[in-house]
Every structure is written in structure tokens, then in C-alpha cells.
Amino acid sequence: MHSLDVIIIGGGPSGMSAALVAGRGLLKTVVVNAERPRNIVTTASHGFLSRDGVHPRELLAISKEQLKKYETVRYIAGLVARVAKAGEGFEVELKDGTQLRTKRLVVATGFTDVLSLLSLPGIEEVYGKSVYPCVFCDGFEHRGERLALFSKSGEDFYVPMVRHWSKDVALFTNGTAVDSERKRLLEGRGVLVVEEAVAKLVSIGGKLQAVELTSGDRVERDAGFISDDYSKPSTPFAEQLGVGKTQNGWGMEVLDVLPSGASTVDGLYVVGDARSGFGGLMASAAQGAACMEGIVHEIAAQRWAEGANA
Ligand SMILES: Cc1cc2nc3c(=O)[nH]c(=O)nc-3n(C[C@H](O)[C@H](O)[C@H](O)COP(=O)(O)OP(=O)(O)OC[C@H]3O[C@@H](n4cnc5c(N)ncnc54)[C@H](O)[C@@H]3O)c2cc1C
Known part of the structure; x- marks a missing residue:
């Protein structure tokens, strides 16, 4: 019983x-x-x-x-x-x-x-504060801002989603090459495609400032979204x-x-x-x-x- x-x-x-x-x-x-x-x-x-x-x-x-x-x-x-x-x-x-x-x-x-699976040094500081997994959850608060999208796939369904909330989107594939035709399409829609590996996310008090690449170049960003497993x-x-x-x-x-x-x-x-x-x-x-x-x-x-x- x-x-x-x-x-x-x-x-x-x-x-x-x-x-x-x-x-x-x-x-x-x-x-x-x-x-x-x-x-x-x-x-x-x-x-x-x-x-x-x-x-x-x-x-x-x-x-x-x-x-x-x-x-x-x-x-x-x-x-x-x-x-x-x-x-x-x-x-x-x-x-x-x-x-x-x-x-x-x-x-x-x-x-x-499991943030350690992302190979994005500095992610712990910004996760849930200015970099998020879900556009429905946090896209509104960052509408119109300079957004980053971290995804290893240039084909990602999240590109049009993030682009819906802002015209200024940079897609960081963190070392993965994007097919040239796809890249042309993305750039034609105003999406900056960054294939170089990410060295770290630069932030102050949880707020993303820039994405630093292995070359040392920085791409300034206000917030971002992650679409990865x-x-x-x-x-x-x-x-x-x-x-x-x-x-x-x-x-x-x-x-x-x-x-x-x-x-x-x-x-x-x-x-x-x-x-x-x-x-x-x-x-x-x-x-x-x-x-x-x-x-x-x-x-x-x-x-x-x-x-x-x-
Ligand atoms: C950064 C971030 C921001 C988000 N923002 C939003 C948002 O704004 N709006 C939205 O709709 N969704 C948001 N989400 C998604 C949302 O958090 C989840 O979809 C939601 O919490 C799922 O609810 P749940 O009850 O299934 O699981 P959870 O809310 O994760 O709850 C699971 C509970 O089970 C407990 N638990 C786990 N293991 C055990 C155990 N062994 N014994 C006892 N208890 C245990 C945990 O401690 C936890 O309290 C966000 C997610 C993330 C990561």
C-alpha cells in the first residue's frame, strides 16, 4: 500500500x-x-x-x-x-x-x-545577463541593439529570428567555415558573418561589450544569443x-x-x-x-x- x-x-x-x-x-x-x-x-x-x-x-x-x-x-x-x-x-x-x-x-x-561545451571564454559572466539562449525570452529587451549570434552553423534557423529583433546582427561561427553561397545570402541580408575563432567575450558587470577574436580584433556587441547544443x-x-x-x-x-x-x-x-x-x-x-x-x-x-x- x-x-x-x-x-x-x-x-x-x-x-x-x-x-x-x-x-x-x-x-x-x-x-x-x-x-x-x-x-x-x-x-x-x-x-x-x-x-x-x-x-x-x-x-x-x-x-x-x-x-x-x-x-x-x-x-x-x-x-x-x-x-x-x-x-x-x-x-x-x-x-x-x-x-x-x-x-x-x-x-x-x-x-x-553546460556552458563549458560552448568554447566561448567569458560566457559565464554574461549568460542570462546579456547573452541568452532564447529570443522570445529576452529579444524584446535588446531589440534594435548590436546583437551577436553564436552558432556553429551558418544555416541556423535562429539567424532570421535574431534578425527579426535587430537589423544589426553578427553571426559568430567560432572557427567553422560557412558555405560561400550561404555567406553571400547572409551578407546580402545585412548579417555580418565572422568565421574566425572567438578568443573571449569582453564584458563589464555582465553586459557584453565586444567579441574578441583570436587575431585580437574586436567586434563590438551589446547583447547576444546562442544557438548550439x-x-x-x-x-x-x-x-x-x-x-x-x-x-x-x-x-x-x-x-x-x-x-x-x-x-x-x-x-x-x-x-x-x-x-x-x-x-x-x-x-x-x-x-x-x-x-x-x-x-x-x-x-x-x-x-x-x-x-x-x-
Ligand atoms: C538564461 C535563461 C533565461 C531564460 N529566460 C526565460 C524567460 O524569460 N522566459 C521563459 O519562458 N523561459 C525562459 N527560460 C527557459 C526556462 O527557464 C525553462 O524553460 C523553464 O525553467 C523550464 O521549467 P521546468 O519546470 O521544466 O524546469 P526548471 O525551471 O529548470 O525547474 C527544474 C527544478 O528541478 C529541480 N531539480 C533538478 N534536479 C533535482 C533533483 N535531483 N531533486 C530535486 N529537485 C531537482 C531544480 O533545482 C529546479 O528547481 C530561460 C532559460 C535560460 C537558461
Whole structure:
């Protein structure tokens, strides 16, 4: 007999939305959250309806505060160290040794950006402050500025996107040659193509000033975007429990999970970036909410079938 209806690992927008719906659905729930959402390096979360511009910590603080009234939900600030199948459900062990059991497990642990994979010295100082992964998240704040786009591919779909927010775009391929025809097209659209390797990003207080090349030349820039593959799932839990991999629409390798969050492993769900690679705050929250609605439906139907609520 499992004492909990559901455990949610991770409390970013996906996990906390799932927790909110679980509380409203009267489910006995535990949320374990290491409290390090992916965008913690930024000062402002953008595009989240009614919370546009708040600090990522504030978004978490508001979510925690609003969860308090749901007495069936317990929030634990902590780290899950291990998960395993146990009977018909799952066993979850926290770093402090606490062990929990549940029939249903939601993995909402997001993705982690590994900046060392980028070969862009100086990136740590500017990441999330003036150089970002997502134009929807931060393009507006830098519209019309002198923008850098770091991408090893001259074919990158992000070129028209960044160009949409500014007429002044320099594409840095960091040592990768761009096909001459493509280069002509890019330059014809006003995009400066810089194939020379990057020596470092020059910044002051997190604000990008210039991109210095190995020749010592500098290209002055105010802000930038990165379009490269440099992130990975924050935890291996879903894979360890048997969920397979597939490619998403952008060619990224992601977990093979249904749009509802349900996986091929009975009782195991994956939501948010952990499922989609880079969902954004609103989409991740929506995934968490929709997934938990499905779980509440399933539990209610099961209790009905068993006559438990007769
Ligand atoms: C620099 C930057 C800026 C961004 N800006 C925006 C923006 O302005 N607008 C926008 O829509 N999107 C933005 N994003 C994207 C956004 O951060 C993610 O899409 C969103 O956070 C995904 O939500 P999530 O709940 O899936 O994961 P996360 O928010 O990453 O939350 C995952 C949570 O799981 C916890 N966790 C991980 N492992 C464990 C474990 N073992 N045990 C317990 N807890 C664990 C983490 O600590 C974290 O709290 C930005 C991303 C970056 C990198």
C-alpha cells in the first residue's frame, strides 16, 4: 500500500503547476525541489502571463506561498538522489536519506546548460545577463541593439529570428567555415558573418561589450544569443526507470513521452524541459498542469471503478 498518490521531483514552473493541480485535486502529494530553476542566472523571467519580468526566485516564492493552503501537499526543499521501481510504484530517496514511496512519479527536473561545451571564454559572466539562449525570452529587451549570434552553423534557423529583433546582427561561427553561397545570402541580408575563432567575450558587470577574436580584433556587441547544443537533462531518473529517447521537431534528442506527460513506464510522467528540452516557463507550467489533471482523472476513475467512493 502506497501512502502517497504522487511524488513530483522538481519545482520549477512545470513541477509547481503540477503540485497546484494535485493540491486542488485532493491528492496526497510530495514535491521535492532543489530550488535551482534553469533561468536562475537571469534577473527577470519574461513572457509568463501576469508575472512578466519577475525574478526567477520571486516566481518560486509566490508558487511556494500559494501551495501552502493545500494541506495534502508537502513541499520539501531538497535533492532527490535516487529513484527505483518498487512493486507497483516507485521509491524515491533524498540526499538526506529520507525515503518515500508512491504509485505515481512526475519527473520535472528540467535541463542544465553546460556552458563549458560552448568554447566561448567569458560566457559565464554574461549568460542570462546579456547573452541568452532564447529570443522570445529576452529579444524584446535588446531589440534594435548590436546583437551577436553564436552558432556553429551558418544555416541556423535562429539567424532570421535574431534578425527579426535587430537589423544589426553578427553571426559568430567560432572557427567553422560557412558555405560561400550561404555567406553571400547572409551578407546580402545585412548579417555580418565572422568565421574566425572567438578568443573571449569582453564584458563589464555582465553586459557584453565586444567579441574578441583570436587575431585580437574586436567586434563590438551589446547583447547576444546562442544557438548550439550545450544542454542536457538535469537528472537521469526517467531514463534509469526505462523511458526511451526520440528526436523532437528541432532535431534535439528528448525523452519519448506522450504529450500528456505519460511515459511507457506505468505510473511515470515527465513534464517541462525534462520532456521538451526547452519549453519556456508558460509551456512548462501548462505541461505540468495538464499532466496532473490527467493523473487526477485517472485516480478518480479508478476509485469510482473500485467503488471506493460509494
Ligand atoms: C538564461 C535563461 C533565461 C531564460 N529566460 C526565460 C524567460 O524569460 N522566459 C521563459 O519562458 N523561459 C525562459 N527560460 C527557459 C526556462 O527557464 C525553462 O524553460 C523553464 O525553467 C523550464 O521549467 P521546468 O519546470 O521544466 O524546469 P526548471 O525551471 O529548470 O525547474 C527544474 C527544478 O528541478 C529541480 N531539480 C533538478 N534536479 C533535482 C533533483 N535531483 N531533486 C530535486 N529537485 C531537482 C531544480 O533545482 C529546479 O528547481 C530561460 C532559460 C535560460 C537558461
